[in-house]
Amino acid sequence: MTGEREVVITSSADVVAVRQLVRSVAIEVGLSLVDQTKIVTAASELARNALVYAGGGDVRILVVENGHRRGLKLIVTDDGPGIPDLELALTDGWTTGNGLGLGLSGSRRLVDEFDLLSGPGKGTTVTVTKWAR
Amino acid sequence: MSVQADTARRRIEELLRTNEEQIIGRWAKIAKASSEELSELYRALLASLDEGKNDLADIRGLLADLSRSRARAGFAPSDTARAVFGLKEVVFELAESDADWAEAAGGLVWFSRLIDDLGLYTFETYTDAREKIILDQAEQLLELSTPVVKMWDGIVAVPLIGTLDSARTQVVMEKLLQTLVDTGAEHAIIDITGVPAVDTQVAQHLLKTVVAARLMGAECVISGIRPQIAHTIVTLGVEFGDIVTKASLADALAHTFRRAGIEVGRARQAHVSIRAENA
Ligand SMILES: Nc1ncnc2c1ncn2[C@@H]1O[C@H](COP(=O)(O)OP(=O)(O)OP(=O)(O)O)[C@@H](O)[C@H]1O
Numbered sequence: 185m186t187g188e189r190e191v192v193i194t195s196s197a198d199v200v201a202v203r204q205l206v207r208s209v210a211i212e213v214g215l216s217l218v219d220q221t222k223i224v225t226a227a228s229e230l231a232r233n234a235l236v237y238a239g240g241g242d243v244r245i246l247v248v249e250n251g252h253r254r255g256l257k258l259i260v261t262d263d264g265p266g267i268p269d270l271e272l273a274l275t276d277g278w279t280t281g282n283g284l285g286l287g288l289s290g291s292r293r294l295v296d297e298f299d300l301l302s303g304p305g306k307g308t309t310v311t312v313t314k315w316a317r
Numbered sequence: 318m319s320v321q322a323d324t325a326r327r328r329i330e331e332l333l334r335t336n337e338e339q340i341i342g343r344w345a346k347i348a349k350a351s352s353e354e355l356s357e358l359y360r361a362l363l364a365s366l367d368e369g370k371n372d373l374a375d376i377r378g379l380l381a382d383l384s385r386s387r388a389r390a391g392f393a394p395s396d397t398a399r400a401v402f403g404l405k406e407v408v409f410e411l412a413e414s415d416a417d418w419a420e421a422a423g424g425l426v427w428f429s430r431l432i433d434d435l436g437l438y439t440f441e442t443y444t445d446a447r448e449k450i451i452l453d454q455a456e457q458l459l460e461l462s463t464p465v466v467k468m469w470d471g472i473v474a475v476p477l478i479g480t481l482d483s484a485r486t487q488v489v490m491e492k493l494l495q496t497l498v499d500t501g502a503e504h505a506i507i508d509i510t511g512v513p514a515v516d517t518q519v520a521q522h523l524l525k526t527v528v529a530a531r532l533m534g535a536e537c538v539i540s541g542i543r544p545q546i547a548h549t550i551v552t553l554g555v556e557f558g559d560i561v562t563k564a565s566l567a568d569a570l571a572h573t574f575r576r577a578g579i580e581v582g583r584a585r586q587a588h589v590s591i592r593a594e595n596a
């Protein structure tokens with residue numbers, strides 16, 4: 185099945201739902217077990233950031249195609265305070281909460297394409313893609 | 318709406334109002350539902366038409382309740398939708414025998430669309446309700462399936478199963494630490510074979526638990542790290558430092574036995590020797 189799925193994030197149960205949905209779409213797209221686990225983990229990080237730092241947000245899950253390859257694209261959006269310094273936020277170990285500070289930087293390494301759009305008062309949108317090999 | 322369509326629609330509304338009892342009776346038979354349940358719906362439908370502003374909020378509320386209770390009772394979603402669609406059948410039959418058939422026929426299209434919408438609406442709420450039930454069950458299952466088990470004298474283990482969120486991981490970890498206090502065990506194994514993904518949050522809980530266990534004088538081993546999890550943890554950048562990790566629970570147990578000075582030998586096999594001398 186192609187088409188778009190959407191999960192609105194308002195609680196940690198929704199983050200669990202995102203993980204489960206991303207897993208099933210990743211299987212459908214034909215990602216390997218390792219790549220499934222990587223995109224599921226990235227989804228978990230981004231969805232939880234939206235929940236923790238913006239009080240909630242929205243995750244869209246899309247099946248994309250590029251020539252012969254299929255992939256899974258995630259668009260995680262929130263209307264929160266935004267991130268003032270993107271470079272800093274993407275530094276391993278940097279956290280303003282009490283996390284490990286690896287969610288954003290680690291997610292970037294877990295996926296094939298990573299795009300972060302944010303600014304003070306502008307909310308945050310992270311778009312990532314994982315391609316089937 | 319054109320004048321003609323308007324009269325046609327009014328004709329159906331009249332039909333609905335004057336034949337209430339007959340319609341509900343027949344509908345109940347087709348839908349295989351109780352007439353009480355259906356007459357409540359029917360009255361809400363009439364009321365919403367009465368107000369003329371097509372306010373379907375009440376009837377949607379009732380349908381949502383119906384569909385949720387049917388979801389819990391294990392009905393298929395098509396059953397519930399079909400029950401609603403059943404009303405079309407009844408009204409079509411009635412319109413056919415109506416003297417002003419031509420006029421009523423025009424209104425049937427409108428009515429049909431209305432019932433289709435309502436039927437599909439039950440489908441939607443049904444799916445939502447099912448999803449919620451599944452999620453609740455998964456949560457309950459997770460809580461039930463995270464016991465702290467005694468493996469050996471002085472060795473306890475927690476097999477973590479399912480996808481973990483912060484609250485539940487914390488419950489499990491607290492339970493483990495409490496068991497260490499209660500039993501005086503000095504060795505603990507946290508087995509994550511059943512965890513489909515380890516993100517920074519789960520990793521952080523694991524790390525904190527190991528540190529807390531150490532402060533209590535116990536040693537912790539993390540086992541069941543499958544290849545895909547190992548890959549992901551490394552890429553994410555989480556470092557487990559000097560924490561002992563093992564691929565399987567059996568490896569972790571063997572390691573713990575060694576650390577605890579417990580020796581386990583293979584039962585000696587019967588040794589039979591047959592020698593033929595001077596054959
Ligand atoms: N959606 C967001 N809105 C606002 N700020 C954010 C958002 N996502 C991340 N940040 C900021 O970027 C920092 C780094 O995020 P990152 O996910 O890498 O680490 P963390 O959430 O602090 O810890 P963890 O390793 O548990 O994810 C956060 O501490 C926060 O200040």
Ligand SMILES: [Mg+2]
Binds near residue numbers: 229232233286288
């Ligand atoms: Mg984070």
